[in-house]
Amino acid sequence: MPDATLRDVYVIGAYTSAFGKYPGRSFKDLTREAYLGVLEDSGLEDGSAIEFGWFGNCGMWNADQACIRGQVCFTPLVREGLFPERVPIVNVEGACATASMAFHGAVKDIMSGMVQCSLAIGVEKTFFAGDWERIQAGFQAGIDNLDPEEWQDHYREVGEAIGRPFAPGGDRTIFMDTYAMQAAWHMQTYGTTQAQIAAAAAKSHNNGANNPKAQYRFEMTAEQVLGxxxxxxxxxxxxxxxxxxxxxxxxxxxxxxxxxxxKEAQARAVKVRASVLTGGKYRALDEPSLSHVAARKAYDFAGLSPADMSLAEVHDATSFCEVYQSEMLGFCDFGDGGKLAADGETALDGRIPINTSGGLVSKGHPVGATGLSMIEEMVRQLRGEAGDRQVKDPTFAIQENGGGVMGVEEAACSVVILERTH
Known part of the structure; x- marks a missing residue:
C-alpha cells in the first residue's frame, strides 16, 4: 500500500497521434503534434504550468541525434512561446517500455510533491523507406550487443529444449523469433493452439478497425489470421x-x-492508482516473468486485485504476448490465456476486455511512443470517450508494457493502474 505522505496523481491530458509510416514527418513534427494535442486535451490554456518534462525516444540516434533529444525537439516550441522556457527535460530510453518510463518519471514528480504539473511524451520513427538495414539496426539496439554470444547461446539452449532450433531470419527482427520460441514452449506445455493465438489477433484487429488512430484499420477473422x-x-x-x-x-x-x-477538466481527470517498473533477467522457461512481478506489486500498491480491473492494454508485440500477459496479470491461471481469448472473455463485451485500442498488432508499435499510447486508450475508456470500442461502465484499467529482450523475457516492464474518478 502507498505511504500516506505520497500525493495523489491525476492524468488531465492524454493524446496519441495516428500511428503509421510517415517518411515525410520528422521527430520534431511528431513532437509538436503530441505536445499541442495533449495540451488541448488537458484544457490548459497554455503550457506555462508545466514544471518538468520527460521525453521518451529510442531511435533518434539513427537520425544522428544521440543526445539532448527532447531539448532539440522542443526548441521550436520554446522559441514560439508554446512551451515554457527553462523547464528541465529528462531524456528516457527503455526500448519498447520507453514511454511508460517517461510516464513513471512524471508520476514520481507529482507523488513526491516536488512538482505540481508534469509532462510525459514519447516520440518515435522506426520506418525508413527502402532502408531495411537501418530499420533492423533500430530494433537490434534492444538486445545485448556487448556480449551477443550470451543470448545466442541461451536461445540455442531454449531451441534444443523445445525441439526447435534457433534460426533467426533476415526478413524479421530477432524479437519475432524469441516470441515464437516462447509460444512453442507454451503450446507444448499447456496445449495452447495456434487457433487460440489467432483468436486474440482477430479480436484486436477488429477493435483496431474502430480506432481512428490505428495503423491497421480492418477487421479480420481468426481463419484469415491463420492463413x-x-x-x-x-x-x-x-x-x-x-x-x-x-x-x-x-x-x-x-x-x-x-x-x-x-469543473469540466476535473470531471475528465483520471487517477493514477499505481505505476510500477521491474527489471528483466535470464529466467527459466517455466518461471513467471517480470510482468507478473510488476502486476503483483501494482495490485498491492493500489489495494486492488485482477478481478477489479475493467479492461487492460497489454504489450502484444505478437498476439502470443497477449495470451501470455493475460496470465501474468492474473486474469486466468497459467496456461489458460489461449482459452481466455478463444472463449471471447477478452472481447469488448467480455469479462476482461484486452487491447480495446487494437493493441500493437493493429494500432501499431512506434516503440518510444507505445507505452503512452496505451495510457491514452485507458484514459479515453475511463472517461467514456472511446466511441464504438467503448467498454461498458469501466472503473479501473491496467497497462502492461515491456521493453527490450533479456533471454525469454523483456529487459524492462511497466504496469500502470488507472481509476475513473467521476
Missing part, C-alpha cells in the same frame, strides 16, 4: 506488430492543482 504469411511459426504476419512512426503524451498533476481547474 496470413508465416513470419516465425507459429506466428503469422497478422499476429505481429507492424513497423511505424508516432507520438503520444500525457499531462499529470497533483490534487491541489486539479482542484483549481475548471
Amino acid at each position: 496470413d504469411r508465416p513470419v516465425s511459426p507459429p506466428l503469422t504476419r497478422s499476429m505481429c506488430a507492424p513497423i511505424g512512426d508516432g507520438a503520444a503524451a500525457a499531462i499529470l498533476c497533483s490534487g491541489d492543482f486539479l482542484a483549481n481547474l475548471p
Whole structure:
C-alpha cells in the first residue's frame, strides 16, 4: 500500500497521434503534434504550468541525434512561446517500455510533491523507406550487443529444449523469433493452439478497425489470421506488430492543482492508482516473468486485485504476448490465456476486455511512443470517450508494457493502474 505522505496523481491530458509510416514527418513534427494535442486535451490554456518534462525516444540516434533529444525537439516550441522556457527535460530510453518510463518519471514528480504539473511524451520513427538495414539496426539496439554470444547461446539452449532450433531470419527482427520460441514452449506445455493465438489477433484487429488512430484499420477473422504469411511459426504476419512512426503524451498533476481547474477538466481527470517498473533477467522457461512481478506489486500498491480491473492494454508485440500477459496479470491461471481469448472473455463485451485500442498488432508499435499510447486508450475508456470500442461502465484499467529482450523475457516492464474518478 502507498505511504500516506505520497500525493495523489491525476492524468488531465492524454493524446496519441495516428500511428503509421510517415517518411515525410520528422521527430520534431511528431513532437509538436503530441505536445499541442495533449495540451488541448488537458484544457490548459497554455503550457506555462508545466514544471518538468520527460521525453521518451529510442531511435533518434539513427537520425544522428544521440543526445539532448527532447531539448532539440522542443526548441521550436520554446522559441514560439508554446512551451515554457527553462523547464528541465529528462531524456528516457527503455526500448519498447520507453514511454511508460517517461510516464513513471512524471508520476514520481507529482507523488513526491516536488512538482505540481508534469509532462510525459514519447516520440518515435522506426520506418525508413527502402532502408531495411537501418530499420533492423533500430530494433537490434534492444538486445545485448556487448556480449551477443550470451543470448545466442541461451536461445540455442531454449531451441534444443523445445525441439526447435534457433534460426533467426533476415526478413524479421530477432524479437519475432524469441516470441515464437516462447509460444512453442507454451503450446507444448499447456496445449495452447495456434487457433487460440489467432483468436486474440482477430479480436484486436477488429477493435483496431474502430480506432481512428490505428495503423491497421480492418477487421479480420481468426481463419484469415491463420492463413496470413508465416513470419516465425507459429506466428503469422497478422499476429505481429507492424513497423511505424508516432507520438503520444500525457499531462499529470497533483490534487491541489486539479482542484483549481475548471469543473469540466476535473470531471475528465483520471487517477493514477499505481505505476510500477521491474527489471528483466535470464529466467527459466517455466518461471513467471517480470510482468507478473510488476502486476503483483501494482495490485498491492493500489489495494486492488485482477478481478477489479475493467479492461487492460497489454504489450502484444505478437498476439502470443497477449495470451501470455493475460496470465501474468492474473486474469486466468497459467496456461489458460489461449482459452481466455478463444472463449471471447477478452472481447469488448467480455469479462476482461484486452487491447480495446487494437493493441500493437493493429494500432501499431512506434516503440518510444507505445507505452503512452496505451495510457491514452485507458484514459479515453475511463472517461467514456472511446466511441464504438467503448467498454461498458469501466472503473479501473491496467497497462502492461515491456521493453527490450533479456533471454525469454523483456529487459524492462511497466504496469500502470488507472481509476475513473467521476
